[in-house]
Amino acid sequence: MTSDVTLLGIRHHGPGSARAVAAALAQLRPDAVLIEGPPEADGIVGLAAEKDLVPPVALLAHAVDDPSRAAFWPYAEFSPEWVAIRYAVERELPVRFIDLPAAYGFGDALDTGDGRAAGDAPDTDEPAADPVALLAEAAGHDDPERWWEDVIEHRAPGADALVPFAAVAEAMAALREEGLGESRRDLLREAHMRQRIRAARRAGYARIAVVCGAFHVPALAAMPTVAHDRALLAELPKKARTDITWVPWTHRRLSQAAGYGAGVASPGWYHHLFTVEGDPVPHWLARAADLLRAEDHPVSSAHVIEAVRLAHTLAVLRGRPLAGLTETLDAVRAVLCDGSDVALELVRDRLVVGDALGEVPDTAPAVPLQRDITRLQRTLRLKPAATPRDLDLDLRKDTDAARSRLLHRLRLLGVDWGVPARSAVASTGTFRETWRLCWQPEYAVRIAEAAQWGTTVEEAAVAKAIAKATSTARATELAELTALVETCLLAGLPAALPAVMRVLADLAALATDVAHLAGALPALVRALRYGDVRGTDHGALGAAATGLADRICVGLPPACVGLDAESSAAMRGRLDEVHGAIGLLAAGGAEANAAEADAAEADAAEADAEDAAGLAGRWAAALRSLARREPAGGPATGAPGLLRGRAVRLLLDDGRLDSDEAGRRLRLVLSAANAPADAAGWIEGFLAGGGALLLHDPRLLALLDEWLTGVSGEAFTDVLPLLRRTFAGLEAGVRTTIGARVASGPLDAEPLAEPAAGELDRARADAAVPVMALLLGVRPFIPRQAAGRDT
């Protein structure tokens, strides 16, 4: 019996092609539909009939042994293939995918020499030379996309739905005759397609519709002998064992270079073209207006009318049959967005690309990510169990390190199977980790959702980390980003680091709030240290950390101005953290330089060393400038005493200030011109975290003592709580010793004037003692001695 084969050459993801295919199928009424796609999918194509399978979706094929070798065939609602699939499954017609099986793509031998393994989607589309581009060039158009749109996509189907396909086939035949590079792979694929068409004929179908890329049409129209095709296909390598399933897809991913060739730049626009009847422009502009209104741009109907007119007139000026995306966007920019590219970007993102997310029914086969997790659970001997249990890991052991990485990666993917727990074995070593494991049923869903990120845990975690980083847009999230860097290191995802660091550097550059920068630096320096331990490459990390530190140095002094008590306390904490971090950073830089010094030119090494020292130096300069500021309450440059005192202390600890200078500063602060409250704050900042200083340098203590005895009664009540807090923070031993010193008599190096004997009123002195004891935090009573202080 004879059977009628109609070849429908399409452009993948072309809405015009999709309409044409729909019209052609309605006219042909085939009894079998053959589609360019992986034959493995024949078994699951029936799922397309379920209402839970909502495009955009993709066929995902992967090698069973190695899920990272995978390939995608995405379909959107406007994909001609999808139209054909739906047509067939609705009428319960047989659907056959006729392309070369994906299984061959996972063997090594079939690589066409371009070095890209089948881990990337196979180029099911155009070969290296784009036939559409050549046709467009022949027609005198510089933009192939636009040419195809004008000629095919923007053309409504005429009376005979098959005419456009004949025209395309003819054009492609002319091109193929000129012999533009069909690759070896193309020839193989076409041979396979022909074989499958023959098989369909043999099966006795009368009217067969074949939906394939326009490029392949001439090769399928001319049927060589069966023997010829067999000979070609004989050279195929062994098939890899392959699984295939449907996965949800997004418009955004369609727009990236994934799947079919270069991807579609404007899936949202295509979707609109496909779904709207009649002139697409007014409807589209109304949607844009709606979107802009929702974002608080005043856009009226009059605007839309004018935009439509402008788009149509532009199309005339440019000699196009219909207003396309370019004209429409130009009109949106000029009329709706007041010429602003920012608002236009919104339209581009939401409408031109769009947020559509596909759905896949539960009955679809398991995703490869799930398989990878199961495989890892088996090899790492970690059984998922619903009852919580604790797991101690010793990261020095390989298995435990791998387990830790798996748990960290899963957490990144939103599968909180393991949660870090406080260790039962009290240990703070960096090589020990404790997890609490608890498997919840809903993790299966999370894994299915995470499947869009990749086919293996590592790949998915890398993709997720990068996506997470790039979606961080605000500088306030800087600390989250540095935490992400830390997570990437813990989870062993060096591949994600460059992208994350890039975003980090960008955000840090735009951050105006030193507090955010300061919050981010310590984690980054920690990560750097951790990276050192693990031997990961940390060049980018180091550069980012140094850049961050530099920015903090520049911004610190102005940022400490005009703070209230609460924020200055917070700033003090940051000051300490940054100081520590910069210390580590500068030290690391110096070591590295010392190591390099032999190899590198002496000159360069010197410059580097200067640079590392330069960071510490710049930080010291920033602290100095902070310490020099006016007291709070002064002009706009006033910095709180707490921070100034802290800056002096940090400089003193680093030996960048000697104790004479510190004493001078203290004296200045404590001089009568200053508000006592500010002075008390200064003292708090100066003494915080270690009061032994006062013991080593009795002069400081004497100064303090002298000031305290000098302040007026009211001022004393004011500063008392501050001083109490300061001294309460000192170490108990130091406190006691200071108390003893103060109690034991004159502190000044110079001899005091003779105590005026007889004038001492013991009763009044006694009354002051409890206050002093409270002030100094000395609980036991102070033994009063004969030569006691004359208060």
Place this chain on the structure above:
Amino acid sequence: MTDVLRQHAEDAFAGELAALAAQDDRPRPARWKLSPWAVATYLLGGELPDGTLITPKYIGPRRVVEVAVTTLATDRALLLLGVPGTAKTWVSEHLAAAVSGDSTLLVQGTAGTPEEAVRYGWNYAQLLTRGPSRDALVPSPLMRAMADGKLARIEELTRIPADVQDGLITILSEKTLPVPELGTETQAVRGFNVIATANDRDRGVNELSSALRRRFNTVVLPLPASLEEEVDIVTRRVNQLGRSLELPELPGGAEEIRRVVTVFRELRAGITADGRTKVKTPSGTLSTAEAISVVTNGLALAAHFGDGVLRAGDVTAGVLGAVVRDPVADRAVWREYVEGVVRERDGWKDFYRAAREEER
């Protein structure tokens, strides 16, 4: 040869306009001298079938000109926006010359622009002797454009006081200008339209009301797209200015111009030229025109007070002045840029040092 210092566009390029008109067989809107396509060609340059070369008047994206011409063809008013020095006035003059053959119907917007400038005034001598009549009425350029079906131009629209701006709304939407004193009106004939220019940065001066705004299609004229293009513009203008100021030709200029333009472009764009590092953007415009003035200034410094070679030190003061408009925020931006970008850059050591000097 003419004694006029600067000719109108329609006179200076009369030959090109005539050649275009002769060979333009596409449909023309009413009272247009050329078809929209020919107007676009006139601005963007090209070659006519008979070999006449049309010089490009505007060097920049084609899209900008196409949208502008199309807007005029749809009888919507056109608003050209852009920072100073982006050829707004130039484009509007040439559009008027090509479309109407007349670029002189011009209203210069200032803070003191009176209502008479956009509507009509009175010849008071006539008014007193003969009473109100058509003869006593002094039409504004806008009113004349309405009567003749030509393009009127309004420069610096956002500098015009808000109440005067409001007078435009009726003209643009009803296309009519009532004269209640005489009980008549002037109705615009086909071909009338308005091209307004406004400065991007001045939006705050007299921002357009949304009622007026929606009568305009807005086209933003971009800054030069590439470093090379901008360096070229700056070099040309600096040479012209230098000649008219009679500054001696100095060596070392090309390198410094490139650096100044690089600094301006990077700070303007908020990203370094290699696209690897982001930087903060200061509050100043940093337009091409300012880069020109910085370099000219540096040349004068080098010629009169320096060693005759344009050096980094001669331009950094000017750059600092252009960048730091807000003494606190911009200074921080500049210092970050100097420390973060300039310090690391190969061959920029002298510039870094000069910039550090300037800070002291």
